[in-house]
Amino acid sequence: MLLDNECKDCLYNSQLKKVYREQGGGEKFENFKSAVMYLCKNPPANYCAPLLMRDIDRAHRQIYGNSIDYSREKKLFNKKMIELYLELDNEILVSGYPLKEAVKYAMAANYIDFARIADLDEGAVDVVIKAARRAEPDSNALASLRNKLKGAKSLCYLHDNCGEIVLDKLLISTIKRLFPQVKVTSVVRGLPIINDVTADDARETGLDDVAEVVDNGTGVPGTYLKEVKTEILDLLSGSDVIISKGLGNLETLFGEGYNIFYLFTCKCGHIAKHFNAQPMSAVLYEEV
DSSP states (O other): OOOOHHHHHHHHHHHHHHHHHHHOSSHHHHHHHHHHHHHHHSOOTTOOHHHHHHHHHHHHHHHHSSOOOOHHHHHHHHHHHHHHHHHHHHHHHTSSOHHHHHHHHHHHGGGOOTTTOTTOOTTHHHHHHHHHHHOOOOHHHHHHHHHHHHTOSEEEEEOOBTTHHHHHHHHHHHHHHHOTTOEEEEEEBSSOOTTBOBHHHHHHHTGGGTSEEEEOSOOSSSOOTTTSOHHHHHHHHHOSEEEEEHHHHHHHHTTSSOOEEEEEEOOSHHHHHHTTOOTTOEEEEEEO
């Protein structure tokens, strides 16, 4: 999905706010601000938001000597979600439709996104739980997901952000209970970028207990097909079911010809408009 002006403004504001809060003002910050402004005003043709975010992080490394550091936020949200895991798992188990309940939590958890919302604090956990409990996945997409999982042997699960990875684990665990024949492969980022999930985060949250974890080889906050490992391309082509979490994966994969179930929160106006959804609503969408 092509870069929208809303995306440029969002990334410009969120990353400048983050860096100023962590590093303060001064010459380096002014240089970074100028670099980000240039990147946002002059993106290459056919660019998408995840590539712009990758370029912003590269500019930070050139000026400050390191990536924009989200390690504190990642650990905080992973910890908070892990504390809720057993309670939510029990809630799903006793529900009348466990797959639906698990999908609701996974959709809503995509709210935890520091590329789009710079001022998230641990209160966002309550926002996620409340949003999940009122979410209503598209009934046709949910029925299709259930039917395809019934006959599937392999599931490729493309992860997005920390914190929400714990509720991804919850969904994967639910799928494995309901459809034990399904082998799940979880795809994470190859390098740290924003608060996106890496292999280290997967181990920290126990994701590797329920799925085989592989990294995509890139520091793009999405699944950019021109740069991911060949192994990931083979996985996408060979999996019976693909679940994609978050806007970064959506923006890099939508329209590329795969049958994908997208789970995300509509944090952007143009995304909400494209999918005919309410702003900040949780969405399950099947691309066929």
